[in-house]
Amino acid sequence: MAEDRNTHVVVVGASGFVGRHLLAGLRRSGYDTLGTQCSSHRDDLRNFDLRTDRILDILPDAFLRPARAYVAICGGIANVAACSRDPAGSRQVNVTNTMRLIDDLAVHGYRPIYFSTSAVFDGTRSRYDESTPPSPLHEYGKQKAAMEDYVLSQVPGGIVVRLSKVLSADCRERHLLSEWLERVRENRPLECISAESFSPTAAADIAAAILRLMEGGHSGLFHVAAMEGYRRDDLARLFLGIVGSDLPIIRRGPEYFGFAEPRPLCSVLDSSKLITATGSRFTPVRQLIEDFWDAAKRGLLV
16 A cells, blocks of 8 residues: 555556556555546546647646655657657657656656666667666667656656566557467467567566555666566567467568667666665566466457
């Protein structure tokens, strides 16, 4: 249960993958929450477009006089290719307007929890901890690095969390495992970028870690990811073994996919700092896939 029932949390981008899990975890823990959406149509979320809207225009009076308050920023333009195609337009949303959002709420005592990414690194190391300086390769990573610097240097009490590859045991959600299951059902091979590696992490575990950071009064930069690093093709092999498929795995170089900008090949994160500070634990990857497959099989029987 939350330490302070008067804590208010605004989740920007609460209809997205990570935001949805975070909002659900906050509500289960007794926080007063307000979630926003841009293009979905959930009755329990408020409409808010980071491109054009101001956050104070949609907040009820109670959220303007909180005892403790956070704004979790999960929204924005998260598509790497879209940022490459329109660097100026995406930067307006992901940097300029996001800074404005933080500033608007800071006047009312809100501390930001900014969701960043392992894409702030160039992918040349085997594992990254918080002491490694950002070295982004593409526009999206550069925008994330700019926001990290802003929150950490300009916003007292701000939190920046970096994520790697986010998965879920829910087969109805759109993520890597559900995409692979779709290929299995269509009898299509799994295509993997050669030598790509990451930290597969359950979205529910990320939400639980954020709550621990809040309740512990922490601030600063934290990697929020399972400690297990996987190459994409090894994860695909594990996935196919669990679901009982003999589909081939095709490994291709990054050039095959025609990316407009280079992508980092390694996004494995070291979350030792988080674990030491909060005691957070992460679901083992094998268990996560087994839970996913159990859920999928139940769905097939309905």
